[in-house]
Amino acid sequence: MLIDGHGRKVDYLRISLTERCNFRCQYCMPEKPFSWVPRENLLSFEDLFKFVKAAIDEGITKIRLTGGEPTLRADLDKFIKMIYDYKPDIDLAMTTNGYLLKDIAKDLKAAGLKRLNISLDSLKPEIARLIAGKDVLENVLAGINAALEAGLKVKINMVPLKNVNEDEIVDILEYCKDRGMQVRFIEYMENVHAHSDLKGMHGKDILEKIKEKYQIEKIGRQGSSPAFLYRLKDDGYVFGLIDPHKHDFCDSCNRIRLTAEGYLIPCLYFDEAMSIKEAVQAGDIDKAVAIMREVLANKPKENRWSEEASEASSRAFYETGG
Numbered sequence: 001m002l003i004d005g006h007g008r009k010v011d012y013l014r015i016s017l018t019e020r021c022n023f024r025c026q027y028c029m030p031e032k033p034f035s036w037v038p039r040e041n042l043l044s045f046e047d048l049f050k051f052v053k054a055a056i057d058e059g060i061t062k063i064r065l066t067g068g069e070p071t072l073r074a075d076l077d078k079f080i081k082m083i084y085d086y087k088p089d090i091d092l093a094m095t096t097n098g099y100l101l102k103d104i105a106k107d108l109k110a111a112g113l114k115r116l117n118i119s120l121d122s123l124k125p126e127i128a129r130l131i132a133g134k135d136v137l138e139n140v141l142a143g144i145n146a147a148l149e150a151g152l153k154v155k156i157n158m159v160p161l162k163n164v165n166e167d168e169i170v171d172i173l174e175y176c177k178d179r180g181m182q183v184r185f186i187e188y189m190e191n192v193h194a195h196s197d198l199k200g201m202h203g204k205d206i207l208e209k210i211k212e213k214y215q216i217e218k219i220g221r222q223g224s225s226p227a228f229l230y231r232l233k234d235d236g237y238v239f240g241l242i243d244p245h246k247h248d249f250c251d252s253c254n255r256i257r258l259t260a261e262g263y264l265i266p267c268l269y270f271d272e273a274m275s276i277k278e279a280v281q282a283g284d285i286d287k288a289v290a291i292m293r294e295v296l297a298n299k300p301k302e303n304r305w306s307e308e309a310s311e312a313s314s315r316a317f318y319e320t321g322g
C-alpha cells in the first residue's frame with residue numbers, strides 16, 4: 001500500500017503520455033510552446049509499463065491516461081492492453097479532447113479501456129473553433145458517439161468562460177443528460193500558459209445559470225473525486241462542479257502524476273518533481289519504486305492557491321495532464 005507523508009492512501013496514478021496536442025485551447029495552450037520535449041526524451045511504452053506494473057503491485061488501483069492529447073501516441077491501444085492484461089480489474093480511464101476518437105474508440109475499448117472523460121466546451125462550431133484554435137466540433141461529437149457506441153463509460157468536461165461559452169452551460173448539460181453522460185463543469189484555473197484575456201466563471205455563477213431552468217439539490221463529493229455532485233430535482237440527473245482552486249478535496253487526495261518524460265509530480269500545483277526515467281531505463285525498478293515513495297513522503301498537504309504568491313499556476317495543464 002502507498003501512503004503519503006500526511007497519511008493519505010495513494011491509489012490513483014495519472015500518466016501524461018505526451019505534452020503535445022492537436023488543439024490550442026485558449027485556457028491551456030493558446031500558442032504552440034516554444035519547444036516540445038523531443039520525442040526521444042519520452043518514456044517508451046515498454047519502460048512506462050515496467051513502472052506501471054510495479055505501481056500496481058504497490059497498490060495503484062486506478063490509472064488515467066492524459067496529456068497533452070493522449071490519442072496522439074501511436075500504439076495507444078497496445079499500451080492499454082498491456083496494462084489490462086496485467087490487471088484486468090484496474091479502473092483504466094483516459095481524458096481526451098475526442099478529436100481522433102471516431103476511428104479508435106472501438107479498439108481502445110477492445111484493448112481494455114473502461115472510461116473516457118472527454119472535453120466539450122461548446123456545441124456551436126464557431127465557438128468550438130475559437131476555443132480550440134481550429135475547426136473541431138464535428139470530429140469531437142463523432143468521437144463522443146463512437147465512444148458511447150463502443151460501450152465506454154463517458155463523462156464530459158466543460159470549462160465555462162465569461163462571454164465565450166457561458167450561454168451554453170444548460171445546452172451542454174442537456175446534451176449530456178440526453179445521452180446518459182455525466183457532465184462536470186470545471187472552473188477555469190488561471191495559469192501563465194493560458195490566453196491572458198480569459199475570464200473564468202465561479203462555480204456559484206455556473207449553478208445560477210442552471211437554476212434559471214432547473215431546481216437542483218446538493219449531493220456532495222464521492223470518494224476522492226474533485227467533483228462536487230448535484231442532482232436535478234426533476235429527473236434525478238447528476239452533474240458535477242470541479243473547483244480546482246479548492247482545498248477541501250486535498251484531505252482525501254489519492255493521486256500521483258507521472259509526466260511523459262518520467263517525472264513524478266506529487267501535486268498538481270507544485271514544481272517539485274523527481275525523475276524515474278534513468279532507473280526505469282536501467283531496469284532498476286526497485287529504485288523507481290523508492291523514488292515514488294520519496295515523492296509521496298514529500299507530497300504537500302494541499303495546493304497553495306489561497307496564498308497570494310501563487311495566484312496563477314506556473315505548471316502547464318498540458319504538461320501535468322490536469
Ligand SMILES: Nc1nc2c(ncn2[C@@H]2O[C@H](COP(=O)(O)OP(=O)(O)OP(=O)(O)O)[C@@H](O)[C@H]2O)c(=O)[nH]1
Pocket residue numbers: 064066093095117155157186225226227242243244245246255268303321322
Ligand atoms: N486541484 C485539483 N484538481 C484536479 C485534480 N485532479 C483533477 N483535477 C481537476 O479535475 C479536472 C478533470 O479531471 P479528469 O482528468 O477528468 O479526471 P478526474 O476528475 O480525476 O476523473 P474521475 O475519475 O472521472 O473522477 C482536471 O482538469 C482538473 O481541473 C487534483 O488532483 N487537484
Ligand SMILES: C[S@@+](CC[C@H](N)C(=O)[O-])C[C@H]1O[C@@H](n2cnc3c(N)ncnc32)[C@H](O)[C@@H]1O
Pocket residue numbers: 021027028066067068069070095096097117118119157158159186187188189190191194317318321322
Ligand atoms: C490538460 S487536458 C488533457 C487531456 C485532453 N487533451 C483534454 O483536453 O481532455 C485535461 C483537462 O484539463 C482541463 N484544463 C486545461 N486547462 C485548464 C485550465 N486552465 N483550467 C481548468 N481546466 C483546464 C481541460 O478542459 C481538460 O478537461
Ligand code: SF4
Pocket residue numbers: 021022023024025028029067068069097119317318
Ligand atoms: S485542454 Fe487538452 S485539448 Fe486543449 S490544448 Fe490542453 S491538452 Fe490540448
Ligand code: SF4
Pocket residue numbers: 247249250253254255266267268269300301302303
Ligand atoms: S491540489 Fe494537490 S493535494 Fe490537492 S487534490 Fe490536487 S494533487 Fe492532491
